[in-house]
Amino acid sequence: MLTLLALMLGLAAGEQQAASGTFISADEIAATLKQSIANNTVDQPIKLAQVPGGHKASLAMLRRTKAETTALIHDDVTEIYEIVEGSGTLVTGGSLEDPKENDLTRLNAGISHTGVHKGGESRKVKPKDVIIVPAGMAHRFSELDGPIVYLVYRFEPKR
Numbered sequence: 589m590l591t592l593l594a595l596m597l598g599l600a601a602g603e604q605q606a607a608s609g610t611f612i613s614a615d616e617i618a619a620t621l622k623q624s625i626a627n628n629t630v631d632q633p634i635k636l637a638q639v640p641g642g643h644k645a646s647l648a649m650l651r652r653t654k655a656e657t658t659a660l661i662h663d664d665v666t667e668i669y670e671i672v673e674g675s676g677t678l679v680t681g682g683s684l685e686d687p688k689e690n691d692l693t694r695l696n697a698g699i700s701h702t703g704v705h706k707g708g709e710s711r712k713v714k715p716k717d718v719i720i721v722p723a724g725m726a727h728r729f730s731e732l733d734g735p736i737v738y739l740v741y742r743f744e745p746k747r
Contacts, residue, residue, distance in 0.1 A: 610637045612647055620649045621737060631695050631740075642746030646696040652676075653735045659684055659705035659728040665698045665744045667721045674736035675714040680727045682708030696742050705730075 612635050624632045629651070636646040655676070661684060669678075684703035692700045705728055713719065721727045729736065 610635060617649060617739070621651065624649055624651045631697075633696055636696055644696060644742075644744040646742045646744075648695065648740045648742065649737070650740055651735060651737045652729055652732060655730055655732050656728040658702050659708075659726045660690075660700055660702050661687070661726050662692070662697050662700045662721075662723055664723050664747075665696070665700075665742050666723045667697075667743075668741040669713075669717075669719040669721065670739040670741070671713050671715050671717045671719075672737045672739060673715060674732065674734055675712065676732040676736050677710050677730045678713050678719060678727065679705060679708040679710045679730045680719070680721060680725055682706050682726050684726055696744065698744055 616634060620632050620634050623629070632649045632651075634647045634649055636644060639645055659679070659682075683706050684701055685706050687701035687703040690700045690702050692698060705726055708726060710730060711719075
């Protein structure tokens with residue numbers, strides 16, 4: 589999956605990156621996880637590439653230690669999760685009750701909404717599972733079997 593993102597970023601990256609693409613090493617990912625644990629950070633961006641036409645593609649490392657009590661919808665950003673460590677129950681779909689706007693642009697996730705999750709489909713996820721969460725879809729980890737670590741590939745259209 590990492591190779592897929594590097595290829596996509598390389599093919600779609602701006603002029604200055606076109607010749608070499610965007611590379612994210614395993615060492616960078618490991619260092620980001622170490623920093624995330626040390627700083628108790630849930631969502632840690634790793635790298636962002638501008639895509640021709642004003643689009644963005646990015647990679648982040650997420651590490652959760654607690655289940656989420658609210659769900660999130662990203663208005664315009666599609667995410668792909670790749671579970672690296674741990675397991676849990678991911679709920680996707682459904683709707684948000686009493687949604688509140690949350691600007692997650694600093695995390696390359698754009699304008700989003702959070703609220704009480706109603707409905708959706710629950711799935712047990714484990715290492716090497718990949719989940720596509722389209723823009724506009726409610727999602728959250730309702731249960732964790734201990735800490736979970738996952739890579740998030742984010743794709744944001746031109747604003």
